[in-house]
Ligand SMILES: NC(=O)C1=CN([C@@H]2O[C@H](COP(=O)(O)OP(=O)(O)OC[C@H]3O[C@@H](n4cnc5c(N)ncnc54)[C@H](OP(=O)(O)O)[C@@H]3O)[C@@H](O)[C@H]2O)C=CC1
């Protein structure tokens with residue numbers, strides 16, 4: 317059976333990549349491509365909608381899809397813990413609704429975030445530097461926000477990180493007490509360095525996206541999982557086994 321996919325943000329960099337993936341995949345078919353001049357009603361009749369727009373628009377796209385019984389895959393950034401809590405409530409109000417939110421489709425990025433979460437309780441100084449291409453409109457990146465929130469959760473027994481003089485603007489934006497510093501530069505696709513400091517040692521966990529090709533595998537896995545989604549699922553790691561155990 318072919319899954320009919322509506323792409324919101326179809327004229328954007330990610331939307332164009334998703335359309336190329338759909339065109340090259342037998343079990344996926346493009347139902348509609350929407351952009352800023354479209355009516356959201358153009359997605360009605362699709363099995364799945366993938367949202368790749370801007371943080372200010374993403375929530376209304378998701379809400380419309382939920383209300384019209386369409387399963388949703390969200391790639392847009394800006395889905396903070398607070399916004400995800402709102403989503404949980406909205407989904408609970410609609411029986412059978414399903415939304416998958418993927419802050420980063422790159423497997424390496426998800427692994428790096430997982431390693432950072434693992435390290436979080438052993439270091440009291442933790443700061444994130446993320447760098448993206450100059451066309452990115454939002455900051456800090458969705459990946460950095462998700463990483464900081466997972467670090468905060470992993471440190472629930474240790475408490476906030478040590479971030480002296482955090483009130484000074486040059487000290488970054490704090491998310492779950494972790495300072496995030498954002499660079500927007502020509503020559504960069506996407507990169508994140510999570511810096512850990514403790515007495516006598518430093519650890520840095522770096523992931524760099526060299527090309528959007530790295531998103532392809534994650535996009536495909538997530539698109540295939542979305543028709544069966546029920547409730548709210550966050551992260552590629554919930555869809556692909558990244559545990560390191562050999563497949564049986
Ligand atoms: N999860 C992941 O792995 C990744 C996520 N992203 C995220 O995906 C999002 C899109 O990124 P990117 O493709 O680079 O962005 P672009 O700026 O290239 O594209 C944005 C798209 O959103 C559309 N859009 C803007 N406003 C509306 C609206 N009101 N209704 C419908 N469509 C609208 C634009 O349409 P128009 O042409 O008409 O303006 C355009 O198609 C960002 O949030 C980015 O952070 C990016 C890379 C990877």
Ligand SMILES: O=C(O)C1=N[C@H](C(=O)O)C[C@H](O)C1
Nearest residue numbers: 393419420452457458459506
């Ligand atoms: O805008 C981008 O390019 C990206 N956005 C996402 C984010 O905000 O984390 C994912 C990836 O880093 C690329």
